[in-house]
Amino acid sequence: xxxxxxxxxxxxxxxAGLMASVHALAANPTLEVGLVVKGLIGKSGCTxxxxxxxxxxxxxxxxxxxxxxxxxxGGAYLNDQELAWTLVSRAPEVVxxxxxxxxxxxxxxxxxxxxQKAFAGQSFDRTVHRADLTGIEIVSKLRDYLFGLPVRVxxxxxxxxxxxxxxxxxxxxxxxxxxxxRISVARAKCVVVATGGPATMYKLATPSVEKSGDGxxxxxxxxxxxxxxxxxxxxxxGIIAGGSRLTxxxxxxxxxxxxxxxxNGLGERFMARYDPERxxxxxxxxxxxxxxxxxxxxxxxxxxxxxxxxxxxxxxFVARSFPGMVERMALVGxxxxxxxxxxxxxxxxxxxxxxxxxxxxxxxSGLLVAGEDAGGVHGANRLGGNGVADSTVFGMVxxxxxAELVADLPLADYDRVEAEGVAxxxxxxxxxxxxxxxxxxxxxxxxxxxxxxxRDRGGLLHAAAExxxxxxxxxxxxxxxxxxxxxxxxxxxxxxxxITVAKxxxxxxLHRTESRxxxxxxDYPERDDHHWLxxxxxxxxxGEVQVTTEAVRFTRLAPGQVEALR
Amino acid sequence: xxxxxxxxxTRTLDLRVWRQEPGSEGQLVxxxxxxxxxxxxxxxxxxxxAQIDPTCAFRVxxxxxxxxxxxxxxxxxxxxxxxxxxxxxxxxxxxEPLRHLPVLRDLVVDLDPFFAKYGAxxxxxxxxxxxxxxxxxxxxxxxxxxAINCISCGACYSACDIVGLNPSFLGPxxxxxxxxxxxxxxxxxxxxxxxxxxxxxGAWRCHNLGNCAVxxxxxxxxxxxxxxxxxxxxxxx
Numbered sequence: 128x129x130x131x132x133x134x135x136x137x138x139x140x141x142x143a144g145l146m147a148s149v150h151a152l153a154a155n156p157t158l159e160v161g162l163v164v165k166g167l168i169g170k171s172g173c174t175x176x177x178x179x180x181x182x183x184x185x186x187x188x189x190x191x192x193x194x195x196x197x198x199x200x201g202g203a204y205l206n207d208q209e210l211a212w213t214l215v216s217r218a219p220e221v222v223x224x225x226x227x228x229x230x231x232x233x234x235x236x237x238x239x240x241x242x243q244k245a246f247a248g249q250s251f252d253r254t255v256h257r258a259d260l261t262g263i264e265i266v267s268k269l270r271d272y273l274f275g276l277p278v279r280v281x282x283x284x285x286x287x288x289x290x291x292x293x294x295x296x297x298x299x300x301x302x303x304x305x306x307x308x309r310i311s312v313a314r315a316k317c318v319v320v321a322t323g324g325p326a327t328m329y330k331l332a333t334p335s336v337e338k339s340g341d342g343x344x345x346x347x348x349x350x351x352x353x354x355x356x357x358x359x360x361x362x363x364x365g366i367i368a369g370g371s372r373l374t375x376x377x378x379x380x381x382x383x384x385x386x387x388x389x390x391n392g393l394g395e396r397f398m399a400r401y402d403p404e405r406x407x408x409x410x411x412x413x414x415x416x417x418x419x420x421x422x423x424x425x426x427x428x429x430x431x432x433x434x435x436x437x438x439x440x441x442x443x444f445v446a447r448s449f450p451g452m453v454e455r456m457a458l459v460g461x462x463x464x465x466x467x468x469x470x471x472x473x474x475x476x477x478x479x480x481x482x483x484x485x486x487x488x489x490x491x492s493g494l495l496v497a498g499e500d501a502g503g504v505h506g507a508n509r510l511g512g513n514g515v516a517d518s519t520v521f522g523m524v525x526x527x528x529x530a531e532l533v534a535d536l537p538l539a540d541y542d543r544v545e546a547e548g549v550a551x552x553x554x555x556x557x558x559x560x561x562x563x564x565x566x567x568x569x570x571x572x573x574x575x576x577x578x579x580x581x582r583d584r585g586g587l588l589h590a591a592a593e594x595x596x597x598x599x600x601x602x603x604x605x606x607x608x609x610x611x612x613x614x615x616x617x618x619x620x621x622x623x624x625x626i627t628v629a630k631x632x633x634x635x636x637l638h639r640t641e642s643r644x645x646x647x648x649x650d651y652p653e654r655d656d657h658h659w660l661x662x663x664x665x666x667x668x669x670g671e672v673q674v675t676t677e678a679v680r681f682t683r684l685a686p687g688q689v690e691a692l693r
Numbered sequence: 694x695x696x697x698x699x700x701x702x703t704r705t706l707d708l709r710v711w712r713q714e715p716g717s718e719g720q721l722v723x724x725x726x727x728x729x730x731x732x733x734x735x736x737x738x739x740x741x742x743a744q745i746d747p748t749c750a751f752r753v754x755x756x757x758x759x760x761x762x763x764x765x766x767x768x769x770x771x772x773x774x775x776x777x778x779x780x781x782x783x784x785x786x787x788x789e790p791l792r793h794l795p796v797l798r799d800l801v802v803d804l805d806p807f808f809a810k811y812g813a814x815x816x817x818x819x820x821x822x823x824x825x826x827x828x829x830x831x832x833x834x835x836x837x838x839x840a841i842n843c844i845s846c847g848a849c850y851s852a853c854d855i856v857g858l859n860p861s862f863l864g865p866x867x868x869x870x871x872x873x874x875x876x877x878x879x880x881x882x883x884x885x886x887x888x889x890x891x892x893x894x895g896a897w898r899c900h901n902l903g904n905c906a907v908x909x910x911x912x913x914x915x916x917x918x919x920x921x922x923x924x925x926x927x928x929x930x
Contacts, residue, residue: 166752166754166760166762167752167754167760167762167804169845170754170755170760170761170762170844170845171754171760171762175754175755175759175760176755176757176759176760222826223825223826226826226827227820227823227825227826227827227879228818228820229818230817230818230820230874230877230879230880232829232834232837232841232877233826235828235829235830235831235834237831238828239827239828239829239830240826240828241826260759262759263759263842263844264841267843267844267845268818271816271817271818271870272817272818273817274811274812274815274816274817275815275817275819276817306797330696331696331697335754335755335756335760336753336754336756337754365697367697368729368731368732369697369702369729369730369731369732370702370703370729370731370732370736371729371731371732371733371736372732372733372735372736372739372756373732373733373736373756373757373775374697375697376756376757430697431696431697432697454758455757455758458733458758458776458778459731459778460731460778460780469697471696471697562743562747563747564742564743564747565743568743575696606747606748607748608746608747608748609714609715609748611714611715611797611798612715612750612797612798612799612801613747613748613750614742614747614748614749614750614751615742615747615748618747
């Protein structure tokens with residue numbers, strides 16, 4: 128097998144992977160950095176897709192403490208508080224760097240200073256943005272910035288498995304080149320995993336289609352602990368475009384921030400029943416579940432959604448503030464500036480993931496995890512605008528840590544037989560068999576129906592059994608047609624990873640016998656702070672999912688303190 | 694529970710899709726697929742993959758007109774597959790890969806030549822020393838507003854006949870990026886960039902055909918950026 132050797136191998140090219148590459152080289156320009164990109168550089172992943180913006184404290188009237196409080200309160204006190212503090216305390220320097228060093232153009236106030244807008248669940252207007260398409264600005268400029276750096280970009284390649292050395296430290300990864308189908312080994316002293324999450328396992332979902340939780344799945348198979356796996360966020364305002372794959376794409380949160388109303392099929396502003404104080408500006412978990420319950424109770428719109436109405440804000444204001452969203456709706460024949468739009472909750476972001484410390488380190492020496500692949504930053508629910516902050520801040524942290532680590536780490540040797548085994552397992556799908564796309568649809572429907580916005584024991588047990596069946600059926604999948612750029616083959620590999628992650632999600636969801644944040648159990652509908660200020664920890668051992676819990680450590684803020692402060 | 698994506702109404706569409714194995718000649722192949730009437734061209738391609746042939750290769754990522762991965766030619770015109778409503782196409786529609794770039798497989802082209810030219814104008818920001826984000830006025834912003842919307846999808850590169858005639862021409866997207874940096878007051882390297890952008894394979898090679906502006910899915914209008922580069926170069930000389 129062909130071998131490449133790096134100091135640092137970064138897997139994933141969203142905000143986290145790009146920032147990790149930039150910062151590793153900023154710390155030490157002589158490092159050899161390899162960047163694995165599943166799609167095209169600057170074009171894959173979800174940071175690119177960020178609409179609304181980036182939460183960072185820039186105003187003297189705001190404070191990091193307030194941003195922290197909002198994040199913890201939004202996360203229903205489940206957050207790892209040290210990770211959340213890292214997020215809020217370093218977000219401002221990243222915004223500054225993106226503007227001053229990378230060349231991003233964020234929107235300005237009339238006086239020329241950076242404009243910040245209102246987002247849901249926040250006590251201050253702190254969301255930095257470029258109109259309603261902020262992610263393009265950040266990722267395009269980071270991609271352009273990379274042209275000036277000696278990063279070896281491995282484009283349209285995916286990682287099949289991480290490789291560990293004889294004493295358990297990271298040794299590299301097995302890569303598959305999508306264009307040629309060639310499999311190779313990338314050796315590295317340090318590996319940064321930042322591939323993005325698994326929300327694409329749901330029938331309606333927002334992320335880019337190539338994402339399949341690869342990083343978390345590989346980390347699980349490498350034996351790492353995951354936290355909060357039951358916490359999967361649904362965004363409340365996905366568009367409805369009938370049977371099109373565009374259904375589930377988001378209309379951004381800023382619309383609710385700016386005062387758009389949500390109404391059910393009867394014309395009622397139903398948020399009055401669920402969060403009379405914050406109404407539409409309540410957090411995503413609350414608004415999504417409220418919409419879902421309205422639809423389930425038969426009070427939905429004709430297309431199985433609810434109505435999002437921004438028309439009273441004034442057509443000019445909406446057109447000027449949300450041009451991307453107006454354009455998106457025009458494409459499906461709707462006028463966001465003048466009429467109510469049907470929206471549906473849609474799977475969006477995984478708060479759960481690999482357990483890391485504030486330096487992005489894991490229990491495997493030399494293996495770092497950043498961005499959506501890591502768990503704990505957002506607790507039970509992520510605030511809008513904290514996602515791109517997460518990926519870029521922790522990408523930066525991972526880059527810094529990686530540069531520091533490789534000074535002392537030797538290049539570990541790996542087991543060649545093991546690497547060959549990974550290659551053989553991946554190529555077994557190149558045979559006659561059933562379509563992976565049909566099986567994927569089954570997985571997506573299963574997760575939506577039974578591990579979605581409202582869960583219960585019966586449904587979760589059914590899901591666990593069905594996941595085993597789908598996994599078994601994967602052995603009947605076959606995709607003839609050669610190795611080069613074979614989408615069916617990639618889909619089979621995606622399915623493997625999604626199933627791996629889904630199993631831990633279901634086990635965690637079964638274990639948490641209460642409702643908190645994004646996790647709602649119809650059989651345990653109340654939040655139970657007495658028993659459940661604990662996080663569910665899951666891991667894979669000998670093919671079986673192990674579940675334990677541990678108490679959340681309130682290192683900065685105890686439950687109820689935010690409410691008492693305000 | 695019923696979800697928003699469930700729908701019974703479909704429309705039958707006859708597609709002619711470019712199929713090409715690596716290292717061999719390509720051809721248009723006919724497929725008849727059931728598509729959602731509200732769908733986009735990309736839904737028709739997903740339908741081919743799911744209903745007929747899982748090896749049918751095309752690029753798609755964000756399906757929101759943000760990533761620029763899915764640019765193809767629809768009935769001869771460059772478009773983003775995820776942003777082209779099927780309601781606008783006839784019952785018989787032709788889908789082909791972008792021009793001027795080698796085909797890797799089916800609708801997937803090798804964008805390396807495109808990004809090599811993009812890289813040649815040094816697209817990375819080279820900042821003036823600043824300690825805080827610059828104060829930027831609306832007028833300054835207006836100069837680059839269109840050009841910074843580029844998603845580097847390659848549609849303009851495919852539509853540009855000059856790229857076809859003169860393979861060393863940098864092409865519309867690279868020049869639009871060059872203009873965004875030349876006009877950016879925060880960039881320290883404007884003169885050197887301008888020099889490069891109007892050099893031998895740069896802005897003066899453009900024949901003002903305007904195809905780039907017609908096909909751009911983001912309204913970047915690279916032709917305007919090219920003209921702005923020339924104007925600035927003339928004033929500087």
